[in-house]
Amino acid sequence: MIIPVRCFTCGKVLGSIFEEYKKRVYIDGEDAKKVLDELGVRRYCCRRTIISHPVFIKGNEVKEPIDEAAQYE
């Protein structure tokens, strides 16, 4: 799937936050805790939604399951 627009539990908008999180954590290799704090993700419900979202790392690209699924129409 693609990242949820909002946190399942509290409703905070996470879609735009995840775009930056992906870049900084999976490509630049920054500490996930630090990035989440800086992006203003305070509650643990939002944090688990971001942390547990699956990604595939292919070289310099971070792909989500939807990228794989989109190939098979």
Added chain:
Amino acid sequence: MKIQFLELKDDYAKVLFEETSPYFVNAIRRTLMADVPKLAIENVTIYDNTSALFDEIIAHRLGLIPLPTHLDLLNFRDECSCGGKGCPNCVVHYTLSKEGECTVYSGDLRPEDPMWAVVDKNIPIVRLLKNQRLILEAEAELGRGKEHAKWQVVNGIGYKYYPIIEIDMEKCNLCEDCVKICPRDVLEIKRKKLVVKDEMACNLCRSCVETCKKDAIKVRGDEKRIIMQYETDKSLSAKDALMEALKALHHKYDELEKALE
């Protein structure tokens, strides 16, 4: 009753209410969640969708996108003078048209007037591969949080009593157990004295009281002073959301008064 903003950002507020009661602040909390009007996409007409996601999922994702809400310019659709048909006073139109290979973002929604442009332009809606297309039209209208969560302006709202921490220095033996166990780093030892560093950070968990063998700490909450904090999704600013909540609450009591007369 006194009110003081301890922290106020565009989308976050921490408010201290003084000389009040939990019942009153809870009424404000519930009104903020359920009764503040907000704009969100309600009807979507899909002309072409060859993406990997179903029409319904795309419509659902569009509905959750926060839109700028100018409450002075909009009416509720069912209360509007057009009789619910949909006119510029109650409905805002958006269009979206994209062809792959690309990611469709919330910023690709084109409003009829630039003042309705989506606040957060980086929310991914769907990923398109080569030759995949998404063409649609969307209608946004006002709603309230009690109808659907997409119309809920505020999230993560809660309140706590103002913490009062009392330390009995005659009993304290400076063992530092309480300093170590505190999850919020409220206590510290300064010049051989146990002092409170930041009392407002305390969440009244009382683990310091439980760990103290000498019974030197007492923690309680002041019911007359309440700290409330909340975030908004940027469709309204934190201060505007609180003002709208108070207006909604006021309106309810007015209706009750009229009914009584």
